Amino acid sequence: MTAAVSPRAVSAPRRAASASRRGGILPTIVLLIGAVYCLIPVAWVFVATSKAPSELFSTFTFAPGTGLFGNLADLFAYGNGQFVLWALNSLLYSGVGALLSTLVSAMAGYALAKYEFPGRKLVFYGILAGVLIPGITLAVPQYLLLSQLGLAGNPLSVLIPVIISPFGIYLSRVYAASAVPQETIEAARIDGSSEWRIFRSIALPLLVPGMVTVFLLQFIGIWNNFLLPYIMLSDQSTYPLTVGLFTLLSRGSGSPALYSLAITGAAVSIVPLVALVLFLQRYWKLDLISGGLKG
């Protein structure tokens, strides 16, 4: 945390260096206020999880209670272990959906970045326009269409629509354009490699860092999605966590027992995703997004 040894401060005049060191206090305070603001509700839900239903409304809101294990037992026993099922569904929809989406995006992004072909502009601008179509306003027509096919209510109805991600394709194109050298492709072509082999054994490994970013964005997007599964699914055993917790809460208005369940469920469902995001934070190439506008 010594600003004085950073190259930026050393080469600057001494007046500026001391100013920037002094100037660290106010920004630190601003950031800490932001951090507290972002952590308060998360801290609360973990405290509230420890409260027995009878304590929820009677003790001070940030005072820990005595019902942690009771709440957890209630949560996992609810509806014959429905909560675990919801968590597994979320994992299935997000994991498989994001994986397929990443592959489809990588292939399309690679084609758009590395080939000149008639119709390329049409495909690219068509997909770019798709970035602006809000996914959620599509949910109702998608439901109508899938119900005509007899797929509504089927888990496939929440898995298939999320595979197409215009933003993922766009990011993949930006990444493929800079990560895969054209000369390498040409050289492999001269050696007689098929286009598929070039993609599989040369392009794909180079695309991995970009694909991790697309995968994580998609995974979290699908995990956090509410309206699509809420519209598509009717069988409780196929719900993801978001829809499950929502139905728990809307059924529990006024009943502390169900409120406690919803709170405990919220706390337990936050843990894996926050852990995932924190753990994978450094693998994210988010400059891909911020620099993307120029590409």
Added chain:
Amino acid sequence: MTASVQARPRARRTLRPRFAPYLFSAPAVVLYVAFMLVPVGYAIWLSLRAYRLVGGGILGTRQDVFVGLENYVSVLTDPELLASLGRLAVYGLIAVPLTLGLALLFALMLDVPAVRAKRFARTAIFVPYAVPGVVAALLWGFMYLPSTSPFSYLTEAAGWGTIPFLENPTLFGSLANIAIWGGVGFNMIIIYTSLRGIPTELYESARLDGASEVQIALRVKVPLVMPAVVLTLVFSLIGTLQVYGEPATLQPMTRDISQTWAPLMTIYRDAFVTDDLPAAAASSTVLALGTVLISVLVLAIANRRRMEDAK
């Protein structure tokens, strides 16, 4: 043509450059057509039709007929939908500028070399991104509910009574707060990564010219990260127009969120509760069109600004 018989099996295995890009983009294009273009087309088609009773009386049958723009007229003159668009505008006017303003502020603060606890602050502010909107609404709902709110606890202890978080007009701020809380971290990271891409020499010359850190932030850094800010603005606007889960989650806790509070809630009701699919399709189309128009407008204005600056 005897050679072609021998060549055929080989040709099937090797992908020719001419067809390869089509095959690589085929899955994306097929899915794009099936799950984006066709639904949009289907919604537009549905929005031009209506169910009519033909024959009248008990013997009348319900028929699906073409009615032109009639549904759009009734949607655009529906006081409930217009009121929900009005509520959305108020909500958006609070949520979007504050989300972006705070994201930009935090990003600029992170970029100050002398700042402490940088990693902790960055991570903490990013955490809400991993919390689904529905769960965020649930958490904040309990922060707002008079019997569990820590804020109301404090004001009550001070003798000022509870804070009416879940009643109009505070409700708008309370709902906007959930969006701000969920969005600020992700936008901050996007702007911050863009800030770190700026060559430091630019600051040095400004410093040599005697510019203060605040001046450098406002005059050098902010204009340079404008493209990232515009991008986050477009995403925030799209997010605002499709708000659904947050007000729907808070609904059981308050009387001031009606079945038609947000446009998407009206669409959901029309489609699944009152079974008026044409109306739902027409409002979906209006909402999607509005979103695209607003996004294009923002991007066009930003582009023109950039062109003018470049001159």
